[in-house]
Amino acid sequence: MTTSTDRPAPGAATARHPGRARAWWLLAVLVALLAAVVASVVAGARDVAVADVLAGVRGVEDTLAQAAVAQRVPRTVLAALVGAALGLAGAVMQGVTRNPLADPGILGVNMGASLAVVTGMVSFGLVSATSHIWVAILGAAAAAVFVYAVGSLGRGGPTPLKLALAGAVTSAALTSLISAVVLARNDVAATFRSWQIGGVGGASFDRIGQVLPFLVAGAVVCALTARGLNSLALGDDLAAGLGERVVLTRLGAFAGAVVLCGAATAVAGPIGFVGLVVPHLFRLLIGVDHRRLLPFSALGGAVLLTAADVVGRLVTRPEEVDVGIITALVGAPFFIWIVRRQKVRSL
Numbered sequence: 001m002t003t004s005t006d007r008p009a010p011g012a013a014t015a016r017h018p019g020r021a022r023a024w025w026l027l028a029v030l031v032a033l034l035a036a037v038v039a040s041v042v043a044g045a046r047d048v049a050v051a052d053v054l055a056g057v058r059g060v061e062d063t064l065a066q067a068a069v070a071q072r073v074p075r076t077v078l079a080a081l082v083g084a085a086l087g088l089a090g091a092v093m094q095g096v097t098r099n100p101l102a103d104p105g106i107l108g109v110n111m112g113a114s115l116a117v118v119t120g121m122v123s124f125g126l127v128s129a130t131s132h133i134w135v136a137i138l139g140a141a142a143a144a145v146f147v148y149a150v151g152s153l154g155r156g157g158p159t160p161l162k163l164a165l166a167g168a169v170t171s172a173a174l175t176s177l178i179s180a181v182v183l184a185r186n187d188v189a190a191t192f193r194s195w196q197i198g199g200v201g202g203a204s205f206d207r208i209g210q211v212l213p214f215l216v217a218g219a220v221v222c223a224l225t226a227r228g229l230n231s232l233a234l235g236d237d238l239a240a241g242l243g244e245r246v247v248l249t250r251l252g253a254f255a256g257a258v259v260l261c262g263a264a265t266a267v268a269g270p271i272g273f274v275g276l277v278v279p280h281l282f283r284l285l286i287g288v289d290h291r292r293l294l295p296f297s298a299l300g301g302a303v304l305l306t307a308a309d310v311v312g313r314l315v316t317r318p319e320e321v322d323v324g325i326i327t328a329l330v331g332a333p334f335f336i337w338i339v340r341r342q343k344v345r346s347l
Helices: 012-016 018-042 050-057 064-097 109-124 129-151 160-183 186-197 205-224 226-232 236-241 246-268 274-286 290-314 323-346
Strands: none
Touching: 018 064, 018 274, 018 290, 050 064, 064 205, 064 226, 064 246, 064 274, 064 290, 109 129, 109 160, 109 186, 109 246, 129 160, 129 205, 129 246, 160 186, 205 226, 205 246, 205 290, 226 236, 226 246, 226 290, 236 246, 274 290, 274 323, 290 323
8 A cells, every 4th residue: 555655746757857857848849940941931911721821832933822832931941040148148148147137139239239130230331231230230339248247346246237237328328328339320210219129020041041150059058057157156166176177268258149149139139038948947847957058958949938929929919029029028927937936036
């Protein structure tokens, strides 16, 4: 006879077999990504049949439905790539700063990239996607350094609250500067308004080909720092005692995240909250080991942004809501929950 004390506690099987649980979560994420990709190709202002999907994927555009599918395919690819970049960058930034509130949008990194792109367009006449990517990376790096320096001032160093406040103030200031730059040039104002919200409409395989090398390079650099991020989580002194090159690891992870943020912002605009929501979710599901957290965050970011783009196409059909608005609606309540959770922990 089995007594109550003989029964395994809830979740004990999962605790005894963490590898099996991670495998199931990986399968679930891959299925969710496949479903989001299919929905992104099929869903929109115009319904399409299976034959239209197959023809559109091959590049045939004999009918309106086939032309719609042909436009949705690169849009879906871009959404998945940008989402993966932002999810991965968010996980790395949280690991580098040991700050649960770290996110490319909250820390002002995206707005730094935006200001750099707008300044390059207005002042230097930059028009190519590659030039936008380079200046966006420089702007993202400058904003990240500034926010971290300001958030490190005072007693206690770079605490999560000070970094979040520094990022919010910096984002507001950069937004004002962007408006000042754009107001003087009506010819770029209309284009910039839609880009500033954040979206993946108008995607093409040419743009994807231009941004892909930057995203791959940033992702590889971030992946190489995964083990070092685990050491940094123990504290700089202990990490150095374990033989970790703290400064080199932090700079490498920082560089990879900045490249990802800058490149993603250059092609899709300053999309926020993806890098905040996704790493937190998978940290709860699979643990804090960055060797697993980083790839899961990339896949989860791809799922979130692709699904958000589908939702944006359907909620006001036949019109569209930019994906940046959808992610903000999802991420803002999540941000408030994290802040409240951290405040309770500090009591």
